[in-house]
Amino acid sequence: MAIKRKRKTNIINKKKADKIKLGIFDMTDCEGCEVVLVSLGAQIVDFFKHVEIIDWRLGQKMKKDDDLDIALIEGSPITGDEIEQLKQIREKTKVLVALGACAAIGGIPAIVEKDQREGMYNAIYGAGYKPLGIDSLPLAAYVKVDFSIHGCPVDGEEVVRILNEVKSGKAPQYRGYSVCYDCKQKENPCRLLEGKACLGPITQGGCKAVCVSGGLPCWGCFGSRKEANIPALMEILEKQMNKKEMADFFGTFLKATPEYKRYFK
Amino acid sequence: MSLPNYIAKIEGHGEIQLDVENNTARLAILEGERLFEGMIVQKRHNETYWITPRICGVCPIAHNLACLAAVENAFGVSLSPSSVALRRILLAAQNIQSHVLHLYFLSLPEYLGVDSGVEISKTHPVHFKAAVALRAFSDMVAETIGGRAVHPITPTTGGFHKYPSQDDLKMIKKETAKVKKLGEHTYNFAAGIIYPDLRRGTEYFTTVGDDDSYPMTNTSRVISTKGLNQSIQEYSSLIKEKVKDYSTAKFSEHNGRGFMVGSLARFKNAHDRLLGPAREMYDKNKELFSHHNSFLNNLAQAIELNHFIAEIDKQLDFLLKEGVDEKIAEFQPRESRAVGSAEVPRGTLYYELAFDNDGRVTYANIITPTAQNLTNIEEDANEILKTIGKDKSPEEKKDLIEKLIRAYDPCLSCSVH
Secondary structure: OOOOOOOOOOOOOOOOOOOEEEEEEEOEOOOHHHHHHHHOOHHHHHHHOOEEEEEEOOOOOOOOOOOEEEEEEEOEOOEHHHHHHHHHHHHOEEEEEEEOHHHHHOOHHHHOOHHHHHHHHHHHHOOOOOOOEOOOOOHHHOOOOOEEEOEOOEOHHHHHHHHHHHHOOOOOOOOOOEHHHHHHHOOOOOOOOOOOOOOHHHEEOOOOOHHHHOOOOOOOOOOEOOOOOHHHHHHHHOOOOOHHHHHHHHHHHHOOOHHHHHHHO | OOOOOOOOOOEOOEEEEEEOOOOEEEEEEOOOOOOHHHHOOOOEHHHHHHHHHHHOOOOHHHHHHHHHHHHHHHHOOOOOHHHHHHHHHHHHHHHHHHHHHHHHHHHOHHHHOOOOHHHHHHHOHHHHHHHHHHHHHHHHHHHHHHOOOOOOOOEEOOEEOOOOOHHHHHHHHHHHHHHHHHHHHHHHHHHOOOOOOOOOOOEEEEEEOOOOOOOOOOOOEEEEOOOOEEEHHHHHHHOEEEOOOOOOOOEEEEOOEOEEOOHHHHHHHHHHHOOHHHHHHHHHOHHHHOOOOHHHHHHHHHHHHHHHHHHHHHHHHHHHHHOOOOOOOOOOOOOEEEEEEEEEOOEEEEEEEEEOOOOEEEEEEEEOHHHHHHHHHHHHHHHHHHOOOOOOOHHHHHHHHHHHHHHOOOEHHHHHO
16 A cells, blocks of 8 residues: 555636535544534535535435535545445546545554454454454545545644635645644644654644644644654654654554555564 | 445444335444454553544544543542543533534434535524534533544543633633523424424433532443443443444343433433523423433433533533642552443443553453444334334335434444444
8 A cells, every 4th residue: 555645636627607516425434524524614604605515424315426526535445335435436526635634644543454453353343253344544545535634633724725725726735834833833842852752843734733732742643744854753752762652653643654664664 | 336325414324224024124334343442452541542532523522531531440540620620511512512513413404304404504594503603612612621622632641731721711601601592592493393203111321420410421320210220330241232243333232122321311310410491491391201202312412402501601610719720630550440431422431441550451342322322223213113104105214214313313433433
């Protein structure tokens, strides 16, 4: 499995009067990123004014069998049905957007590796259980993803910004900074300087540093920045933890990413 | 390849499988297994309640606090009174967040003849505005106390990493006064609906704490409408989980039968503990609630929402008067095993955790409210087919069962975990 970092992003090319055809889908997951969408309230309803919702299982019963301009997909395609559904969505979608850490980078469900599943099925369900699950991987393991909205969960304002960019036919861009910049804006003291763990320097910004502001480390749920100097951060963290602890820390959200595989496998 | 016909407007993936010939139904849960109970084995105690909220984005605070209760019970940690109050506020905010989402966006639109919450913004703007304002209020409280509206950050073993300031608390107090009217609006909305008249006796389970407050965080005993009264530490002798060949979620049973948890069950067992207007609203509908009708869970949630607003208000008064103790209780991880539980939006949530001497997890079992309700949902669905749905077409039968399932506010993502 490899997440391709460099690719040509599909864009929407529509006449102004035409409504954007949108589908919102969830694979196996907590649906917390869709909850963030709902929490946007009037803001998301404003966005929906220019949109025709073709399919949104969590939000409505009505669905149409139609092509999509944008598919927003949350969660991990764990079961065979989900992998099939994901491929079907890809075929009829112009711009496929991964919504949140599970879809974008694997996130929490990807902590469980494929070869651990059988032992866990036995322990949790008992012998003889016939599972539906195959593996917990991000969408890019199965289809081309045009853009990822990061976070566990996603940040509401980032969702609005990115969706508006996609809607107006632009290829969306990431913030050109790491979580450290978010953290400075919140006037948080630097955890690394205090001898505490943090993945902020290597992590894509845009989260408003909520975790560090709330007293926790950055766990990297926005994914690693392209320019990230991971070995330099590892050198700092080596003074705080052993190799296994560091792998666990990096592996909380990043276990299915090429960066994790490169440095911890 | 044809895909399952997932039920719309519920959290997670499931399908009603109707056997028309035999007039029976079953609920197939088709969510993938994320294996959280395996995932957190070997994790440190302070990673558990960071990871497990990801079981459910609708009730992440519930998972955070129930998991913390297990950790704190295992290590013998006792919280300061102000941390207890803050946890109650946080869970009250969670329960409002979840009830609002469920009532206005998932469950009640169909009673108005509308398909979705987005449509409600056009057809019933007053309801939509109430929903948005209540959601914004509860998100704000969750964010101020817990660090974020979805997936909390600040709660930690023994207290909180970050405590709200007195100004924060005053601000919440001011906003709480504003939403009381919206709580009443929600009640009037839900009380004005005529629910399908299903009647089927079942046993209602609720956990309660050591005092006589309405059950929320850190409950300690399981009680039931059939006289059960046992420590939560013995939960596994009361609740048996059955693996089904058509479901990735286990179905709970008590003495080989279904039982019900959630708002309606809390009313059956603890309505006399409701605060303020919620108590009056319950009394007005006392006769209705004496029917054993699972559809009334919607009404119970709407009334409970008023309780949770009053609960936030009450705890704020305490914190504004007594101040916030910003210490985190000291503790030493040790080899131990304990159960923690809480009364969360959909019912009782149990966490059983065992630790080694370094505070790493050696065993985990999680039983979510929806997993507990699954057997009861199927029993209700089959009762519908025999009674109020008997003469309907297969499509209408399915619709009625869907409505029933939504009344339970099930979280299938939670039930599989």
